[in-house]
Amino acid sequence: xxxxxxxxxxxxxxxxxxxxxxxxxxxxxxxxxxxxxxxxxxxxxxxxxxxxxxxxxxxxxxxxxxxxxxxxxxxxxxxxxxxxxxxxxxxxxxxxxxxxxxxxxxxxxxxxxxxxxxxxxxxxxxxxxxxxxxxxxxxxxxxxxxxxxxxxxxxxxxxxxxxxxxxxxxxxxxxxxxxxxxxxxxxxxxxxxxxxxxxxxxxxxxxxxxxxxxxxxxxxxxxxxxxxxxxxxxxxxxxxxxxxxxxxxxxxxxxxxxxxxxxxxxxxxxxxxxxxxxxxxxxxxxxxxxxxxxxxxxxxxxxxxxxxxxxxxxx
Amino acid sequence: xxxxxxxxxxxxxxxxxxxxxxxxxxxxxxxxxxxxxxxxxxxxxxxxxxxxxxxxxxxxxxxxxxxxxxxxxxxxxxxxxxxxxxxxxxxxxxxxxxxxxxxxxxxxxxxxxxxxxxxxxxxxxxxxxxxxxxxxxxxxxxxxxxxxxxxxxxxxxxxxxxxxxxxxxxxxxxxxxxxxxxxxxxxxxxxxxxxxxxxxxxxxxxxxxxxxxxxxxxxxxxxxxxxxxxxxxxxxxxxxxxxxxxxxxxxxxxxxxxxxxxxxxxxxxxxxxxxxxxxxxxxxxxxxxxxxxxxxxxxxxxxxxxxxxxxxxxxxxxxxxxxxxxxxxxxxxxxxxxxxxxxxxxxxxxxxxxxxxxxxxxxxxxxxxxxxxxxxxxxxxxxxxxxxxxxxxxxxxxxxxxxxxxxxxxxxxxxxxxxxxxxxxxxxxxx
Numbered sequence: 001x002x003x004x005x006x007x008x009x010x011x012x013x014x015x016x017x018x019x020x021x022x023x024x025x026x027x028x029x030x031x032x033x034x035x036x037x038x039x040x041x042x043x044x045x046x047x048x049x050x051x052x053x054x055x056x057x058x059x060x061x062x063x064x065x066x067x068x069x070x071x072x073x074x075x076x077x078x079x080x081x082x083x084x085x086x087x088x089x090x091x092x093x094x095x096x097x098x099x100x101x102x103x104x105x106x107x108x109x110x111x112x113x114x115x116x117x118x119x120x121x122x123x124x125x126x127x128x129x130x131x132x133x134x135x136x137x138x139x140x141x142x143x144x145x146x147x148x149x150x151x152x153x154x155x156x157x158x159x160x161x162x163x164x165x166x167x168x169x170x171x172x173x174x175x176x177x178x179x180x181x182x183x184x185x186x187x188x189x190x191x192x193x194x195x196x197x198x199x200x201x202x203x204x205x206x207x208x209x210x211x212x213x214x215x216x217x218x219x220x221x222x223x224x225x226x227x228x229x230x231x232x233x234x235x236x237x238x239x240x241x242x243x244x245x246x247x248x249x250x251x252x253x254x255x256x257x258x259x260x261x262x263x264x265x266x267x268x269x270x271x272x273x274x275x276x277x278x279x280x281x282x283x284x285x286x287x288x289x290x291x292x293x294x295x296x297x298x299x300x301x302x303x304x305x306x307x308x309x310x311x312x313x314x315x
Numbered sequence: 316x317x318x319x320x321x322x323x324x325x326x327x328x329x330x331x332x333x334x335x336x337x338x339x340x341x342x343x344x345x346x347x348x349x350x351x352x353x354x355x356x357x358x359x360x361x362x363x364x365x366x367x368x369x370x371x372x373x374x375x376x377x378x379x380x381x382x383x384x385x386x387x388x389x390x391x392x393x394x395x396x397x398x399x400x401x402x403x404x405x406x407x408x409x410x411x412x413x414x415x416x417x418x419x420x421x422x423x424x425x426x427x428x429x430x431x432x433x434x435x436x437x438x439x440x441x442x443x444x445x446x447x448x449x450x451x452x453x454x455x456x457x458x459x460x461x462x463x464x465x466x467x468x469x470x471x472x473x474x475x476x477x478x479x480x481x482x483x484x485x486x487x488x489x490x491x492x493x494x495x496x497x498x499x500x501x502x503x504x505x506x507x508x509x510x511x512x513x514x515x516x517x518x519x520x521x522x523x524x525x526x527x528x529x530x531x532x533x534x535x536x537x538x539x540x541x542x543x544x545x546x547x548x549x550x551x552x553x554x555x556x557x558x559x560x561x562x563x564x565x566x567x568x569x570x571x572x573x574x575x576x577x578x579x580x581x582x583x584x585x586x587x588x589x590x591x592x593x594x595x596x597x598x599x600x601x602x603x604x605x606x607x608x609x610x611x612x613x614x615x616x617x618x619x620x621x622x623x624x625x626x627x628x629x630x631x632x633x634x635x636x637x638x639x640x641x642x643x644x645x646x647x648x649x650x651x652x653x654x655x656x657x658x659x660x661x662x663x664x665x666x667x668x669x670x671x672x673x674x675x676x677x678x679x680x681x682x683x684x685x686x687x688x689x690x691x692x693x694x695x696x697x698x699x700x701x702x703x704x705x706x707x708x709x710x711x712x713x714x715x716x717x718x719x720x721x722x723x724x725x726x727x728x729x730x731x732x733x734x735x736x737x738x739x740x741x742x743x744x745x746x
Contacts, residue, residue: 054578076580080580085575086575088572094330094331094334110319
């Protein structure tokens with residue numbers, strides 16, 4: 001039996017800003033070569049956690065061990081091992097792609113000749129070799145993101161911390177970035193990904209930690225997390241003229257007795273949607289409301305998040 | 316210190332400067348344009364205050380109540396719009412006062428010769444010597460006019476007083492005139508005195524004027540343009556220095572790249588040193604452009620050669636200190652600004668008034684008193700004035716000795732405060 005080596009270990013970490021607790025007693029570990037996602041809405045504490053793991057910010061309590069180094073004591077060593085890519089593009093428009101990468105190489109103490117060689121290798125890796133000598137202001141948003149990822153790799157880090165790598169990008173470019181991140185996994189790099197895109201976490205991650213309001217509410221593989229919901233389907237109804245007690249009337253058809261209501265949209269989980277659905281519609285009609293739309297889906301991480309936190313990721 | 320990292324920051328910053336049209340506009344096009352149009356500027360009508368030296372060679376002062384000091388007292392109280400127009404300084408002897416003119420310390424000097432007070436009391440014509448500085452031809456014109464006007468007015472009033480006194484004497488002695496024989500003549504030893512007394516009624520004061528050139532010679536076009544060229548170098552400390560320091564760090568903070576820089580294994584001080592070098596490069600680039608344009612296009616007379624004058628070695632040191640001061644102020648502005656846009660606005664709100672009111676572009680004597688006092692202690696004004704004195708007016712070590720300790724202490728203190736402010740920015744940012 002092979003033992004998995006821990007790359008990042010987060011133990012009872014708390015981060016306070018004055019009286020506000022941004023991260024609350026968080027613990028988890030990431031294995032070497034694993035892609036691990038922190039999934040949660042904006043303000044969940046993902047970026048704060050990333051900043052602490054990268055050695056930029058220190059925890060108020062608890063400890064973070066990266067490749068055997070305590071971040072609070074050996075921040076410089078940790079920074080050498082970690083490549084951190086913030087949400088915003090980290091490239092300078094006025095410089096060329098090559099110059100941007102050489103600049104970041106300089107920050108890691110890489111010599112000019114070595115930096116140039118490495119820059120072109122990475123430009124090729126991210127598919128920008130033909131753009132390397134052009135100023136970044138001529139690049140598209142996706143190209144800038146790819147260049148940012150290349151800049152993160154400039155010192156060949158063992159661990160990649162990617163904060164919302166595809167936010168604001170269109171679906172086609174998002175897929176390109178996913179392919180790149182997937183390649184990092186094949187290079188046996190440890191990837192810690194912060195995202196609020198359920199699909200991104202689902203596709204890219206070996207394991208996912210669901211974060212909400214500074215806490216980790218669940219950690220597991222995407223498939224195991226979905227099993228938390230059991231073999232249930234999600235029934236989503238959109239109604240017009242809903243009555244005050246409609247949710248209460250529908251709750252008897254829900255497996256867990258709960259109905260999530262947002263405006264005129266009602267959501268409930270059922271083991272047997274084919275049998276239950278006509279009775280639900282009948283109940284709506286009896287309540288003198290009108291069914292506008294009905295949708296039955298298999299559970300996703302979004303549903304897991306909804307079930308665990310009572311809120312949607314986009315909120 | 317990670318020198319590779321600092322070099323990387325410097326190279327990146329230099330490339331940004333050389334490729335950003337708006338930076339190049341502010342550090343090169345704007346000062347050259349301003350330098351060109353400065354030749355046709357119109358001076359604002361501010362009150363000119365004259366620095367006047369006074370020398371009492373008169374040994375009869377203490378014997379007479381109405382004496383040379385009475386005239387100086389009146390000068391001291393002379394006001395226009397409730398502002399005293401003479402700033403009087405007493406010198407021990409004439410050569411000391413003339414030296415002060417040559418050094419540019421005073422605009423003119425009035426020498427009261429021996430027996431001035433005696434002659435004044437006796438009512439015979441008194442002599443005065445007035446020496447005028449020719450350093451600035453426009454200032455000479457103003458000084459000459461004001462002193463002539465004052466002394467001429469004073470002389471006229473004295474003539475009236477003396478005439479009234481003569482009439483009074485005539486009335487007192489009218490009864491005795493019948494006793495004066497028709498063939499009366501004054502005794503020989505008294506007749507000359509009577510002649511002088513009569514002359515003294517018509518012309519109480521005889522003033523001789525002389526012009527004294529400053530050490531570096533009269534300030535002509537070359538010197539004036541040299542003065543203006545270095546003024547523009549001073550302006551660049553406000554723009555290339557203060558503004559860049561305030562905005563550069565704030566921009567990196569806004570874009571998120573400062574956070575990314577701090578994710579690299581280098582300290583915040585490495586980043587600060589890198590940016591300090593970038594801004595100093597910007598100042599040097601701008602200074603070279605301004606001086607080259609000023610010298611070769613505007614025919615400014617600027618002489619810098621450390622081999623012939625070792626004091627010139629201090630010029631780069633003064634530039635460095637002024638640069639550090641302006642960067643320090645910029646960093647402090649950056650700390651109080653939430654965004655780079657706010658930093659730009661605050662910097663400009665400070666830089667633009669300072670450009671006109673700190674004595675950098677407009678001569679100090681043209682400024683209101685409160686700004687003159689400010690200019691006397693403002694490090695950038697002191698730096699620019701010192702450079703002007705050395706490379707335009709040819710002054711030596713004496714000027715360095717008086718300003719360098721002050722400039723060093725203030726500039727380094729402000730830079731350290733700026734560095735602490737920057738440290739605070741980093742702390743705030745990573746929170």
